[in-house]
Amino acid sequence: MIVIVANGWNAGWLGCYGNEWLSTPQLDRLAVESVIFDQHFTVSPSRDAWFDSLTTGRYPFAVQGSPSYSLFNELREFGTRLVRIHDRRDETEAPGTWDESFAVTITDDCSPGEAMFPVIEKQIKKLAKLDNWLLWIETDRLLPPWSVSMDFFDEYGKGMTPNDDETPAQPWDEPPQGQVDLSDRELERLQGTFASVVTEWDADLGKWIGLFREQGLLDSTAILITSSQGLPLGEHSWIGAGGNDLHEENVHVPMMIRLPGGAHGSLRVPALTESIDLSPTLLEMFGLPIVGHGRSLLPLARAERTKPREYICQGTAGWAGAIRTEEWSLLRTTGPSKIFRKPEDRWEVHDVRTQHFEWAGHLEETLAKFAQAASTVPFVEPVLKHYDDVDEEVESETSDEASPKR
16 A cells, blocks of 8 residues: 655645646646546644544544544554655654654755655555555655746746846745735745645656556556645635635645546546544555544445435634534634535635535534544444424424414
């Protein structure tokens, strides 16, 4: 199994998820051989909370009653060799998680792809001789400050508005973080810079896939590509990590699984899935019993199942902050919760709480019950009523109040 994680990668920045102007030819080619999960969400906008939920198999806001469990210990006891290659800038993994971990340093003299490829090549040749192994490749290169290649930026820069002195736009490799008020030109420059970084990473990914193919691994190895969190790029007037902000740009991330031999390639899964499902997917891939809150994605990838859940909940430790269905998303904030229609309001611009007050209340109640249930053993997921059923209850209550009392 090969897991590739690109932190900061939102699903909106990929051609097979509907982006019509970003160039990702290698990923588009891989998508033809892969199962694409259209509605995949991270459980938290925090990378560390995301990884903790993967390791424990539990939601990050399930802070009570968590059993002692580690996905990586389970895999290791099964005889799986666990190897990680990464260029993360902030190392937080607990010692002993991996059998071997290789930190790749990015310098001005060497691009991220050039620095990481020889390490991947060396380790993949070793692992190919073993029966059970997991290679975890993780990059922070999509998070600012960016290493921007002009060869890739020029593809987007030539279409940008020039500077006031008519000089060409330049990459914005270190934009401000936090609340921003960007002009149209600044937003164009920001997103063009990120696009160039994604396109360069796409080219490097193509080299990795070529290496796997040369080693004869594509018929025997599954490849899973995803992200721990998205990166806000001016949406909702924010750049960078948004704390507990669970808007679409922060939590809707890609999920692609290329099964051995490209089985079920081009299958699209519209069902709601989330990163808590990654742990049971890895367990099932290695033939181990599934534990934890998530559901394995393999039945969906094999078209054996169509809908694992009616809704998903997201949050951070001790704080469940969002609930999503196929038609709605409710985000808890410091003030009243906000509710948005899906999928037409993709970027959550129009809060319709005042038009659907009772339904928002039911979603809030379900979210609270879910957070409480997630902290108990066994975990029993609360039932979400249908929208029409909530409306009928309200109409019935109104009718009862209007009836004459006897």
